[in-house]
Amino acid sequence: MTMRLDYLSIFPAYFDVLDISLLGKAAVNGLVEVHAHDLRDWTHDRHRTVDDTPCGGGAGMVMKPDPWGEAFDEIIGTEPDSSVHVIFPSPSGAPFTQSAAQELSSAVRIVFCCGRYEGIDHRVIDYARSMWTVHEVSLGDYVLNGGEVAALAITEAVVRLVPGFMGNPESLAEESFSAGQDGLLEYPLFTRPVSWRGLDVPEVLMSGHHGRIAKWRRDESVRLTCERRPDLTDSDFGVPH
Numbered sequence: 218m219t220m221r222l223d224y225l226s227i228f229p230a231y232f233d234v235l236d237i238s239l240l241g242k243a244a245v246n247g248l249v250e251v252h253a254h255d256l257r258d259w260t261h262d263r264h265r266t267v268d269d270t271p272c273g274g275g276a277g278m279v280m281k282p283d284p285w286g287e288a289f290d291e292i293i294g295t296e297p298d299s300s301v302h303v304i305f306p307s308p309s310g311a312p313f314t315q316s317a318a319q320e321l322s323s324a325v326r327i328v329f330c331c332g333r334y335e336g337i338d339h340r341v342i343d344y345a346r347s348m349w350t351v352h353e354v355s356l357g358d359y360v361l362n363g364g365e366v367a368a369l370a371i372t373e374a375v376v377r378l379v380p381g382f383m384g385n386p387e388s389l390a391e392e393s394f395s396a397g398q399d400g401l402l403e404y405p406l407f408t409r410p411v412s413w414r415g416l417d418v419p420e421v422l423m424s425g426h427h428g429r430i431a432k433w434r435r436d437e438s439v440r441l442t443c444e445r446r447p448d449l450t451d452s453d454f455g456v457p458h
């Protein structure tokens with residue numbers, strides 16, 4: 218099954234990068250199909266205007282609904298279809314999580330609506346909700362200049378989970394936030410040389426004792442999670458007090 222990804226933006230060139238590396242390979246393998254669109258192609262004035270001043274006053278500009286609606290009609294269609302996932306990156310969106318990425322990895326179609334200025338006229342989101350499955354998502358508690366970088370990050374998080382994308386799917390199970398890690402952060406990783414600039418690989422990892430190695434890794438995941446992400450520790454994870 219090919220996943221179709223559409224990107225609506227006034228800077229569609231942001232998505233040229235999707236031709237590179239693994240994502241490029243996935244497109245070649247027919248796993249994903251990428252289409253980037255310039256929102257200004259659905260404007261009709263000489264200046265190809267996509268923004269206007271906010272109703273009710275306030276700073277900045279707001280993206281007009283008209284170009285979005287016409288782009289939706291052409292790119293997605295005029296009939297409701299809940300299998301189409303429409304993503305609006307936004308600072309006021311719900312935090313995007315690994316479980317959201319996991320759910321989206323089985324979608325047949327995802328359309329990213331990348332706003333700029335102060336954001337998109339809210340009626341665009343309301344209209345989209347009446348037609349498709351809409352996700353307003355935030356990457357984190359900081360403000361970007363637009364939705365494109367967020368769309369790229371979400372794309373990478375989702376596509377890498379599409380069956381057949383990763384050469385070694387087993388590696389997915391051991392990553393931070395993966396279900397296999399019980400929601401813990403990943404333990405520190407090491408490779409050769411065993412000694413490097415006076416820094417050595419922890420002896421336990423060279424012991425060949427799989428039980429001790431597994432315990433060290435679990436303990437390190439718990440330690441790191443308690444230190445850096447106490448919000449993820451909804452239980453003690455058996456942390457010794």
Ligand SMILES: N#Cc1ccccc1Cn1ccc2ccc(-c3cc(N)[nH]n3)cc21
Pocket residue numbers: 306307308331332333334335336337354355356357358359360361362363364365367
């Ligand atoms: N400048 C400015 C400004 C001020 C208020 C609200 C939005 C913006 C810029 N902007 C316009 C669209 C858009 C989409 C997503 C994000 C976004 C997502 C995360 N997680 N951070 N920022 C920002 C976006």
